[in-house]
Amino acid sequence: MEIKKFRVKPGEAVSLKDYDTGYEGKDLNKESAVELLEASRKQLAEVQDKLYAQNRYSVxxxxxxxxxxGKDSAVKHIMSGFNPLGVSVYSFKAPTRPELDHHYLWRHMLALPARGEIAIHNRSHYENVLVTRVHPEYILSENLPGIDSVDKIKKSFWEDRFRQINDFERTLSETGTIILKFFLHLSKKEQKKRFLERIDDPTKNWKFEMGDIRERGHWSDYQRCYEEALAATSQKNAPWFIIPADDKWYARLSIASVIADQFDDLSIHYPTVTETQKADLQKARQQLTSED
Structure with missing residues (x-):
C-alpha cells in the first residue's frame, strides 16, 4: 500500500476535495483486505510486545x-490484536466543569500513554480547534482571561492554539512518544447513508442523536476547519494521515498499514541481554533442570 499518499507534508496546504473519500483502485477488495488486515494485526501484536519489553517508547x-x-469500528477491528494490558482507549466527549477549570490540554495529558504502552484517543485535543471553532461560543465556557464575548475570539486566537498544540506534541515526540494522527475522510453522501442505517436498524438506534443532524448542517464549516488544522499541525514527528473512509474495510487496512510502516522506521526490539545476565540465565537453567 502506498502510504505516502495519505500523509500531509509539513507546511502543505490542504484541500480535502483533492483527497479520495473511497477506494479508487482495482487491486484490492473487501475479502482480500480482511486477510491483509489479519496479517497486519499479527505484525502489530509482535511490535507491541517489543514496545512493552523495551520500555523506551510510548505510542x-x-x-x-x-x-x-468509522472511528469506533476502526478501534475494534485494528486494535483487537493488541494485548489489552498495554492499550488504553479514550473517547473524549464535551468537557466537564472540572475539566473546563483547567487548560484545554489538561484532560488529554492525563490520558497520555506510559512508556511501553499505547493510547488511542477517539477524538482528541483537536476538538479544541474544530468544534470550538465552528461553535466559538463554547470557548466562553473556558472562562479565559480577556475572552468574555465571541467578538474577542480573533484569527490570532486559533493561530495561538495551533502553535500550542504543535509545542505540546513536539515535547511528547522529543521525550519518546510516537504520535500518529488519522483523519477519516468521509463523504457527505456516505454519512447520510450511515445515518439512515442508524435510524432504520433498531440495533443501531442507540448510536444516533439529533445533534448529529445539527452538526451535519455545519458540514462546510467543519471541512474548512479540518483543512486549516491539518495543514497547521502536521509535523515531521507528529504527522497527519488523511484516510479514505467511505469503504470501512479500506480505511481499516490503511490505518493498520500506516501504523506498521511507522513502526518499521523505529528501532523497537527486545532488550539486549548482558553477558552477566546470560550467565545468570544458564545458572538458572542448570538449577531448574537438576530438579527431580
Whole structure:
C-alpha cells in the first residue's frame, strides 16, 4: 500500500476535495483486505510486545473525523490484536466543569500513554480547534482571561492554539512518544447513508442523536476547519494521515498499514541481554533442570 499518499507534508496546504473519500483502485477488495488486515494485526501484536519489553517508547494514536466515519469500528477491528494490558482507549466527549477549570490540554495529558504502552484517543485535543471553532461560543465556557464575548475570539486566537498544540506534541515526540494522527475522510453522501442505517436498524438506534443532524448542517464549516488544522499541525514527528473512509474495510487496512510502516522506521526490539545476565540465565537453567 502506498502510504505516502495519505500523509500531509509539513507546511502543505490542504484541500480535502483533492483527497479520495473511497477506494479508487482495482487491486484490492473487501475479502482480500480482511486477510491483509489479519496479517497486519499479527505484525502489530509482535511490535507491541517489543514496545512493552523495551520500555523506551510510548505510542499515541489519534482518530478524528466527522460523525459516522468509522472511528469506533476502526478501534475494534485494528486494535483487537493488541494485548489489552498495554492499550488504553479514550473517547473524549464535551468537557466537564472540572475539566473546563483547567487548560484545554489538561484532560488529554492525563490520558497520555506510559512508556511501553499505547493510547488511542477517539477524538482528541483537536476538538479544541474544530468544534470550538465552528461553535466559538463554547470557548466562553473556558472562562479565559480577556475572552468574555465571541467578538474577542480573533484569527490570532486559533493561530495561538495551533502553535500550542504543535509545542505540546513536539515535547511528547522529543521525550519518546510516537504520535500518529488519522483523519477519516468521509463523504457527505456516505454519512447520510450511515445515518439512515442508524435510524432504520433498531440495533443501531442507540448510536444516533439529533445533534448529529445539527452538526451535519455545519458540514462546510467543519471541512474548512479540518483543512486549516491539518495543514497547521502536521509535523515531521507528529504527522497527519488523511484516510479514505467511505469503504470501512479500506480505511481499516490503511490505518493498520500506516501504523506498521511507522513502526518499521523505529528501532523497537527486545532488550539486549548482558553477558552477566546470560550467565545468570544458564545458572538458572542448570538449577531448574537438576530438579527431580
Amino acid at each position: 499515541l494514536i489519534i482518530l478524528q473525523a466527522m460523525d459516522a466515519a
